[in-house]
Amino acid sequence: MTPQAVAGTWSRRHLLDVDELSRGELEALLDQAVALRECRAAGTLGEVAALHGQAVGLAFYEGSTRTRVSFELAARELGATVVNLEVAGSSVPKGESLADTLRTLERTGIGTVVLRHPASGAPYLAARATGLRIVNGGDGTHAHPTQALTDALTLREVIGPLDGRRIAIVGDVTHSRVARSGIHAFSTLGARIVVAGPPAWVGGFGRWPGVVVAPSLREALDGADAVMALRVQLERAAGGGVSSLGEYTAGWGLTEERMAWAAPGAVLMHPGPTNEGVELTAELTASPRSLIGRQVANGVAVRMAVFSSLAS
Ligand code: CP
Numbered sequence: 001m002t003p004q005a006v007a008g009t010w011s012r013r014h015l016l017d018v019d020e021l022s023r024g025e026l027e028a029l030l031d032q033a034v035a036l037r038e039c040r041a042a043g044t045l046g047e048v049a050a051l052h053g054q055a056v057g058l059a060f061y062e063g064s065t066r067t068r069v070s071f072e073l074a075a076r077e078l079g080a081t082v083v084n085l086e087v088a089g090s091s092v093p094k095g096e097s098l099a100d101t102l103r104t105l106e107r108t109g110i111g112t113v114v115l116r117h118p119a120s121g122a123p124y125l126a127a128r129a130t131g132l133r134i135v136n137g138g139d140g141t142h143a144h145p146t147q148a149l150t151d152a153l154t155l156r157e158v159i160g161p162l163d164g165r166r167i168a169i170v171g172d173v174t175h176s177r178v179a180r181s182g183i184h185a186f187s188t189l190g191a192r193i194v195v196a197g198p199p200a201w202v203g204g205f206g207r208w209p210g211v212v213v214a215p216s217l218r219e220a221l222d223g224a225d226a227v228m229a230l231r232v233q234l235e236r237a238a239g240g241g242v243s244s245l246g247e248y249t250a251g252w253g254l255t256e257e258r259m260a261w262a263a264p265g266a267v268l269m270h271p272g273p274t275n276e277g278v279e280l281t282a283e284l285t286a287s288p289r290s291l292i293g294r295q296v297a298n299g300v301a302v303r304m305a306v307f308s309s310l311a312s
Pocket of ligand 1: 063064065066067068138147271272273
């Protein structure tokens with residue numbers, strides 16, 4: 001792949017969620033991620049330098065390891081100057097609003113901000129209130145578009161095109177922005193989606209077009225080509241939904257034995273961070289069917305593709 005072949009094929013000022021992307025746009029982004037990954041491995045990204053002379057801000061109002069680090073690496077690999085807003089040490093604790101904080105970054109010359117925020121919808125407000133290009137790094141329980149792209153790329157590379165494939169998403173779906181964006185991306189790419197978990201954690205998903213709510217883990221996994229476990233989000237669940245983590249694990253925790261209910265060769269995914277022993281066993285995390293490490297590794301390539309595709 002030549003650096004000239006990886007120019008952005010997709011043209012939007014923001015990436016707020018994947019529900020705004022057509023199948024063609026999703027596939028173009030994934031293809032571009034693969035091309036940029038090859039350039040990175042070949043040491044030719046300097047010839048792409050899509051962000052040369054630009055400044056990218058990372059404004060993470062919630063903790064992150066995978067998303068923040070891979071966005072930072074992606075921006076640097078493409079030639080940007082990266083500014084990490086250390087929220088705790090910024091003027092945010094003095095009461096500065098999100099809009100004022102982002103306008104301040106804009107006035108310093110930053111053109112693109114990756115925003116992670118506990119409030120669903122915060123990136124939409126940011127896109128309206130500033131002239132910045134906004135990339136959603138995860139907002140509340142609403143959306144995590146680059147995680148969905150990373151997961152879609154990982155699945156496509158391991159099990160092939162998603163048309164007609166069955167993907168089971170298990171656990172705390174209600175509080176999961178990963179699940180919402182994943183459902184949009186996977187179904188746009190042709191997959192069939194089944195969700196399962198404690199009743200309070202799957203409420204409402206039966207009304208999503210094309211999504212089936214399974215009444216038990218066994219029925220969710222039956223015939224699944226891929227199984228995605230979600231983190232039990234104790235910070236958002238506030239104790240609702242299950243009476244104890246032990247009860248959750250007994251009913252919904254994934255083990256090698258339970259994965260036998262899925263299709264032969266089914267793969268295991270988890271967006272991370274995992275609560276090992278709760279959503280899944282350590283044995284399963286380390287098993288050959290686990291794509292968890294690959295999901296993380298693909299994050300840099302996908303985020304390079306997003307940056308290099310944003311319109312100016
Ligand atoms: N999957 C995910 O968003 O992980 P981080 O919170 O570590 O970024």
